[in-house]
Amino acid sequence: MAATILDVADLCGYSKATVSRAFASPDQVAEKTRQRVYDAARALNYTPDAIARAMVRGRTDNIGFVIYEKQYPVVLNPFYSPIFESVLQTCARKGYSLFISSDRDLRLPNGQTCVKKQMDGIILAGQSDAQMVMDLRRQNMPVVVLNNAIDVDDLTCVTTDQYGGALLAMQHLTQRGHRKIGIIAGAFSPHVCTSRYNGYCDALREIGQTIDYRYVQTIEPTAEHATQCASMMLSLPDRPTAIFCTNDTIAVGTMKAALRAGLRIPQDLAIVGFDDSEISHLVEPELTTVRVDKAAMGRIAAEQLVAQIEGEQPQKQVIQTAVELVVRQTT
Amino acid sequence: MAATILDVADLCGYSKATVSRAFASPDQVAEKTRQRVYDAARALNYTPDAIARAMVRGRTDNIGFVIYEKQYPVVLNPFYSPIFESVLQTCARKGYSLFISSDRDLRLPNGQTCVKKQMDGIILAGQSDAQMVMDLRRQNMPVVVLNNAIDVDDLTCVTTDQYGGALLAMQHLTQRGHRKIGIIAGAFSPHVCTSRYNGYCDALREIGQTIDYRYVQTIEPTAEHATQCASMMLSLPDRPTAIFCTNDTIAVGTMKAALRAGLRIPQDLAIVGFDDSEISHLVEPELTTVRVDKAAMGRIAAEQLVAQIEGEQPQKQVIQTAVELVVRQTT
DNA sequence: TGAGAAAATGAGAACGTTTTCACTGAAAGG
C-alpha cells in the first residue's frame, strides 16, 4: 500500500540505489538529483522503511533503556527522570533513538524474539543482576549497567559514590552533635545497600560510637513502611535524635511519623535523605539530602554503551559519579 | 556471526521452512520435529531475528507509548505510571510489546525513519495536538489519544470526566459552606483546562456566586509557581477560604504557601487537588483530591488501539472514564 | 584537446525471515 523506494525511483527516473543514497547519504548524490528524488518522495508520501533498513545494515540505531526496581515494578520511576533525559540527549547527539522498555520484556520465556533484537544495545538500570546481564550477553547484546554495580567480566557499571554520599550525610549529623543516629534503609540492590550502610557504620566509628542495632532497620522502600518503621523507632525510651534515610521517599515517610508523634523537625529529630529527588523540596520543612549527579550518570552510561556498540571492547569497571550534600531545613 | 535459521535447519536436518514454523506456529509441526529443532536451536544459541520477521510480516507487534507534556518535557511523568502499567498489561495480554518513546522522536525533521515504522500503532498521551495526529495518520499509523480530547476525524480519544471531576471537587467545597473559592489552574491541554475551569464556574453558578477574577489564576503547573501564585492570592485583603487546584502538584505548592503564611489547613484554608497522584498522601496534612481511573484509561486506550491495528475502522469518539472524590485532611 | 581523476549512477546480491503452493506419505473410510 505505502510507497516503496521503487515507486520513487520510477517516478523520478533514477535507480533505487540512487534514491537510497539520496536519503541515507545525501552527500554522495548530485544536488539536482537529490532535489528530484525528494520531490518524488514528497509526492508519494514516501519515507524509508526503518525495518528493511535495519535488516540490511544489521543495526537499528536504537538503544533500549530498561529500568528494573523491585519495589517499583513500574517503569516510570521518577528517580530516573533526569537520568533518562541525559541519556536521551547523549543518544540523540550520537545518532541513536532511545526506547524505554519494561523489564518484563527481558524475561520472556524460551528467549523468544523480544526487545533484544530491535536494539543495538541496552542500558540496564536499577536492580539488575548478573543473570540478566549474562542473558543479554549470550545474544551478543552490548550492555551497560546504570545505578548498580555487578560483578561480571568485562562489564561497565555506572553508579554513584554511594559510600561517600552516606558518609557525607552522616558526618553532617555527627558534626551537629548527634550521637544517637538511626538508619532506615531501603531494600535496594546489594551494591547500594551495603555501600550506604558502610558509610553509616564508618561515620559512627569515626566518633567512637558503637552501633545500636535497635536504631538499624531495613524496610521495603515505600513511604508507608517508613512511617510505620520510624514510629516504632521513635517510641523507644531513648529514641534517636537523628535518622539517616537511604532515600527521599523513606525520609518523607519518616517525617510524617515524626510530625504525628508531635516532634519538631529538626529540633527534636533531624532527618537526612538520599537522592535529592523532586519531593525533597516539596515537603515542609524541606529535606536535607544527598544529591547525586544524575546528568553525569546518564551521559556516561550512554557514552560507554555507544562506544561498545561502535566496536570498542568493554572494560570491567565501575564508574562513580560525584555526590554533594544539600542542606535544607530538616537538619 | 550469530546463528540464523539456516544454521539450525542444517544442524537438525529439516528445511528452514520447518524451523520457521517450529518457532512461529509450533502446532503446525510434528512433536518430534519440534523437539529436534529446539535442541538444535539451543545448541547454536539461536533465536529468531525480530527484524527479519517484521520485514516479511509487515508488522512488529510493538506498540509505542508517547507522552508529550510541555511542562514536563520529560518522558517519565509519574502521573502516567499507573496508566502505563495498565497499558502494558493489556498489550501483553493481546500479544504486543510496549515501548515508551520520547516525544522528540515524533518531531524528526523531514520525516526520516523514526519511531513510526517500528511500531504497529501509537498511544499519544498528554498535550498532543491535531498536527501530531495528522502526521502519524499520513504514515498510515493507527493512533489513539490518551488523557486529551482532540477534534480530528475518525479519532478515538480516551480521557477522564474532567468537567465532572472539577464539579465534584467544587461542590464538596460549597457544601462545606465555602463561598470565596479560588482556582489555580495549570496550563495543560485546552481540553483539560477548559473542562476543569467550566466545572469551577458552574459550581459557583449553582450557588449563585459570581466569579471574582482576582481568585482565578493560570500558571505553569509546577509547585514553585503554585507557591508564588498562592502567596499572592492569600495576601489579598479578603482572601479566599478555599482553593481548587487543577492538579496535585499545584495543590502541594499551594499548601506550602498557606503554611508559610501561618494559615492552618483546613481550618483557615481548604485545598482540593486533582489526579490523586502519589504525593497526595505523602504530604502532611494529606490532600483531598479527585481520583481518576487510570487503570481504566490505560486499558481502554490499549484495547482501542489493538482493535484498530487488527483492522477495525476507527470511530470518532471521546471515551470518558469515571472520577471519584477522595476526601482526606485538607478540607 | 585529451588523459586521468573524481564524482555520479546503476545492476544486483544480500540481509533472515514468513508464507504460498505443491508434494509426500500415512491414516481413514468404504
Next chain:
DNA sequence: CCTTTCAGTGAAAACGTTCTCATTTTCTCA
C-alpha cells in the same frame, strides 16, 4: 484394496532496503 483426506514437510518467492562493484559522466589540468 482403492480412494480420499490431511498432517507434515520442502522449494522458492517475497519483504524493502543497503552496499559493493562496475560503468558512465563530469571535472581538472597540462
